[in-house]
Amino acid sequence: MPIPSESELHLANLTKSFGAVRAIDGIDLAVPRGSFVALVGASGSGKSTLLKTINRLVAPDDGAILFRGTDVRSGPAPALRRRIGYVFQSIGLFPHMSVAENIGIGPRLAGQPIGTGRIAELLELVELEGGHAARMPHELSGGQRQRVGVARALASDPQLLLMDEPFGALDPVTRDALGRRVRELHGRLGLTTLMVTHDMTEALLLAERVLVMARGRIVADESPRALLAGAGGEEAQALVAVPRDQADAIAELEK
């Protein structure tokens, strides 16, 4: 596959097995700079593994990943990870560190600690009051912790943002607000974003491109509009049917 010059990220024949399980099965993917891509699909379809290969938390068995034209394996992993913000599925804040220390951990480990001014700026980006900087993670709500997770991912001024089910444990109102905020930051900071989500509604509303994964492969790659118009095949349409049927059921109640 020719490599489009404007690709932020390019995956070629990416393959990863865990024993007999083929978690990633020969994936080819080009992600243009600035795009917001959602990855959806059943549990175990390979979404998290795909994200983890990009920042080298998982080493593929075969294939290559180019980030801005350079193989991600070509330099030290910490340098790569400073250019890639990662929001983990389970938040993953360090419980014994304050919010400020959690946010600044990446730059500090890289020998370039950030100051209180930058921490305040990052808190403001994710709409948390400056007073939260001194708190410990257990003193925050789940939504606040997740905002800290996003602030931490942004602390090194990344070019690429990887989010693994970032809003999964949140109530629907908080989830919606934080999703919109991340979408706005994506545009404002000029990021390229890949977000794993189980929620097709969230994928359709936040992303401009939706990839459906099944059995380690991308079985559909469509815009939200095309998906809603019936494109993408059986597996994609089964996922789109869920929010559509719910919307229909609610419309019925309103009659």
Ligand SMILES: Nc1ncnc2c1ncn2[C@@H]1O[C@H](COP(=O)(O)OP(=O)(O)OP(=O)(O)O)[C@@H](O)[C@H]1O
């Ligand atoms: N470290 C590992 N060791 C062994 N098997 C693994 C490992 N990581 C993932 N797998 C397996 O690889 C497959 C893909 O897992 P992955 O976590 O990528 O799926 P997923 O689509 O992200 O699932 P979920 O939506 O439940 O998070 C699964 O069968 C999983 O059990």
